[in-house]
Amino acid sequence: MTLFYEPQRLRATTANNERSILFVGGFLLKAKISALGCYTPARVLTNFDLEKMVETSNEWIMERTGIAERHIAGPDVATSDMAVEAALVALERRGIQATELDAIILCTVTPDMLFPSTACLIQDRLGAKGAWGFDLVAACCSFLYGLTTAAHLVSAGSQEKILVIGSDTMSRIIDYTDRSTCILFGDGAGAMLVERAGQDEQGFLGFLNEIDGSGGDYLKMPAGGSRMPATLETVQNRQHFVKQEGQQVFKYAVRKMYEVCRDLLARNGFTASDVSVMIPHQANRRIITAVAERLGLPCEKVVINIDRYGNTTSATIPLATRDAIASGRLKKGDLVLFAAVGAGYTVGANLWRWTM
Numbered sequence: 001m002t003l004f005y006e007p008q009r010l011r012a013t014t015a016n017n018e019r020s021i022l023f024v025g026g027f028l029l030k031a032k033i034s035a036l037g038c039y040t041p042a043r044v045l046t047n048f049d050l051e052k053m054v055e056t057s058n059e060w061i062m063e064r065t066g067i068a069e070r071h072i073a074g075p076d077v078a079t080s081d082m083a084v085e086a087a088l089v090a091l092e093r094r095g096i097q098a099t100e101l102d103a104i105i106l107c108t109v110t111p112d113m114l115f116p117s118t119a120c121l122i123q124d125r126l127g128a129k130g131a132w133g134f135d136l137v138a139a140c141c142s143f144l145y146g147l148t149t150a151a152h153l154v155s156a157g158s159q160e161k162i163l164v165i166g167s168d169t170m171s172r173i174i175d176y177t178d179r180s181t182c183i184l185f186g187d188g189a190g191a192m193l194v195e196r197a198g199q200d201e202q203g204f205l206g207f208l209n210e211i212d213g214s215g216g217d218y219l220k221m222p223a224g225g226s227r228m229p230a231t232l233e234t235v236q237n238r239q240h241f242v243k244q245e246g247q248q249v250f251k252y253a254v255r256k257m258y259e260v261c262r263d264l265l266a267r268n269g270f271t272a273s274d275v276s277v278m279i280p281h282q283a284n285r286r287i288i289t290a291v292a293e294r295l296g297l298p299c300e301k302v303v304i305n306i307d308r309y310g311n312t313t314s315a316t317i318p319l320a321t322r323d324a325i326a327s328g329r330l331k332k333g334d335l336v337l338f339a340a341v342g343a344g345y346t347v348g349a350n351l352w353r354w355t356m
């Protein structure tokens, strides 16, 4: 892309937030979400199915998590396959060709393989010949960090269209003999197209992301990386599966999701009553309702679809956004608050003025 005008930077100061805004040729560059596509595999694993696999009950799972069922990918389906399906829907909805994409950000903790990056596999399958891209690993915050990154690249003026895809095949790293984790997760994918907004549109308003590595031990997949490469022993010890200390993660998630939402709203000059709809990461219904209560958000403003999908890690936010649109709860002009907490720990929140 050629810029014909010298970009000028303007520092905009609000109550306690300072950020730079790029003007090109006198125009303010902003990013918006212009299309959404989702994919979930057909096979459904219900709580009643899980009752036959581990010592658990539908009642316990419903009461402690709010999950009734989750979708599970077939044996020949990998993360890139679901990502491509979601991407094709988003491109079709926007009415553009993959060749028009500038970049692909693939958010996942379950790449097809460690390298090459799954973004490359998707780029090839889509025929997105002009795109660069990369994988972004931030557990359940991956998709939000992808949105944040794409919004900044577009606002900087160097990129016009970036496809952010969250895709996770969690069933490949879940131990279906461990009742404390196998009930929680499902598979799925979602894609949002982030592109330059028109002058009369708002789109991306702000973000607040944090990481806290002191929580790394509480939720992880221990083996398969350079610290503990795959051996017969790591496989026998089931160390290629998700391990979690649920209560630690639960308490942290409630506290930090509330804090980043509260602070992000305040630094952008909003209060909770300005929020049209909150779309949180779906890890546990009790986490979401506790955060909403602390923020003072009524339940009709908070999207929960964990009952049907479980925790799909990088895909929860696009899947919940699709449901919010379908049910008429998310409309053009709405102020949307996205929020997540994940392994790492990773924490994040985004504010967008919805433009679709």
Ligand SMILES: CC(C)(COP(=O)(O)OP(=O)(O)OC[C@H]1O[C@@H](n2cnc3c(N)ncnc32)[C@H](O)[C@@H]1OP(=O)(O)O)[C@@H](O)C(=O)NCCC(=O)NCCS
Pocket (backbone or CB within 6 Å): 055, 056, 057, 060, 061, 064, 065, 140, 179, 180, 181, 183, 219, 245, 246, 247, 249, 250, 253, 283, 284, 287, 311, 341, 342, 343
């Ligand atoms: C995992 C989670 C649902 C467990 O719920 P919890 O209320 O914390 O339950 P606990 O782990 O304290 O376990 C309570 C009891 O239920 C049992 N239990 C655990 N899983 C069970 C299951 N699937 N079915 C029946 N009982 C179960 C435990 O063994 C324990 O029994 P005990 O009291 O005899 O020792 C909850 O901690 C959670 O959602 N944590 C956060 C998860 C998360 O957000 N992860 C992803 C972050 S993005």
